[in-house]
Amino acid sequence: MFVKPIKIPYHIKQYEACLRRLAPGSTRNEVENRFKRCMAGFRGEQSITYFLDYLPDEEFLIFHNLRLFDKIHYFQIDWLIMCSRFSLILEVKNISGKLTIDHGLWQMIREIDGQTDIFDDPVLQAERLTEQLRKWLKQRFEIPDFPVESRVVITSSAQLQIDNQKDFSIRNIIRKSYLGKELDKINQLHTKSFIHQSDLRNMGNQLFTGHNPYVVDLFTLIKSLSPKDIINGVQCPNCGLSPMKRSLRYWHCDPCNHSSINAHLAALRDYYLLFGPNITNKQCRDFLLLDSQAVAKGILHSTGQNYYGENKGRIYQLSPDLLCNDR
Numbered sequence: 057m058f059v060k061p062i063k064i065p066y067h068i069k070q071y072e073a074c075l076r077r078l079a080p081g082s083t084r085n086e087v088e089n090r091f092k093r094c095m096a097g098f099r100g101e102q103s104i105t106y107f108l109d110y111l112p113d114e115e116f117l118i119f120h121n122l123r124l125f126d127k128i129h130y131f132q133i134d135w136l137i138m139c140s141r142f143s144l145i146l147e148v149k150n151i152s153g154k155l156t157i158d159h160g161l162w163q164m165i166r167e168i169d170g171q172t173d174i175f176d177d178p179v180l181q182a183e184r185l186t187e188q189l190r191k192w193l194k195q196r197f198e199i200p201d202f203p204v205e206s207r208v209v210i211t212s213s214a215q216l217q218i219d220n221q222k223d224f225s226i227r228n229i230i231r232k233s234y235l236g237k238e239l240d241k242i243n244q245l246h247t248k249s250f251i252h253q254s255d256l257r258n259m260g261n262q263l264f265t266g267h268n269p270y271v272v273d274l275f276t277l278i279k280s281l282s283p284k285d286i287i288n289g290v291q292c293p294n295c296g297l298s299p300m301k302r303s304l305r306y307w308h309c310d311p312c313n314h315s316s317i318n319a320h321l322a323a324l325r326d327y328y329l330l331f332g333p334n335i336t337n338k339q340c341r342d343f344l345l346l347d348s349q350a351v352a353k354g355i356l357h358s359t360g361q362n363y364y365g366e367n368k369g370r371i372y373q374l375s376p377d378l379l380c381n382d383r
């Protein structure tokens with residue numbers, strides 16, 4: 057069963073929110089490039105769910121995008137598949153062009169349109185993840201010798217070239233089309249059970265709760281991006297223009313004459329993704345382009361889950377439920 061099904065990761069939603077509120081220019085281009093790169097990776101991960109759907113529900117636990125802490129660093133696994141006999145890490149690469157895996161120098165070289173990019177050796181990356189997951193499991197469970205396998209899955213139609221073909225670990229690189237067969241092979245290879253199904257479920261719960269989503273501090277990561285670049289205002293859900301104007305109880309869009317009672321929710325969702333959950337009455341008025349302190353207070357009371365401080369210094373915490381309202 058999919059314990060943690062495929063979902064667009066939080067940091068991609070952050071880039072998306074940023075793009076909704078940035079004027080054209082070089083900073084927007086940079087955010088757009090990051091968004092496109094991450095989205096291509098996500099699409100690659102998404103494209104293999106077809107093969108994972110065939111794993112029997114009652115036996116396998118499947119996690120997409122698991123980010124765990126090994127007490128020193130965070131490590132992120134694209135797909136983790138577990139059963140009582142083994143666990144399998146799938147490191148997905150959706151990179152187009154000509155890919156040369158140079159296992160001697162631990163690098164992957166991509167050539168496309170006359171341009172060369174260097175990436176980390178994905179086999180080494182997957183092996184490191186294997187060690188980190190082993191350590192993570194060992195810190196919590198007593199299961200000596202529980203096998204942890206890893207494979208690098210190339211989901212693009214990249215032309216692959218592998219230096220040093222004799223290296224055994226190169227066999228851990230497979231193309232997406234071969235994944236079904238590879239899953240069968242790994243399944244047949246491991247016949248011995250190491251844990252009871254109930255313990256496996258417990259393990260699954262701990263992995264699920266141990267997940268820490270990757271949250272980007274956009275204004276630190278992207279040097280040229282300043283909070284001042286973010287375009288404020290409530291966007292019209294009907295025509296997409298902004299800002300909508302607030303009348304007594306409604307948001308109104310002059311160009312298309314549309315009225316909405318809750319158009320501010322999407323704007324506050326963007327605020328949450330860009331700046332985090334903390335917001336003051338003044339920040340709320342500035343972001344939603346509101347004049348009235350009382351209206352902002354009403355909105356914050358209905359969308360905040362908590363607040364602390366008094367009067368002007370009061371800080372509201374926006375509810376994470378806002379993030380569930382996917383557009």
Ligand SMILES: [Zn+2]
Pocket residue numbers: 292293294295296297309310311312313314
């Ligand atoms: Zn409109």
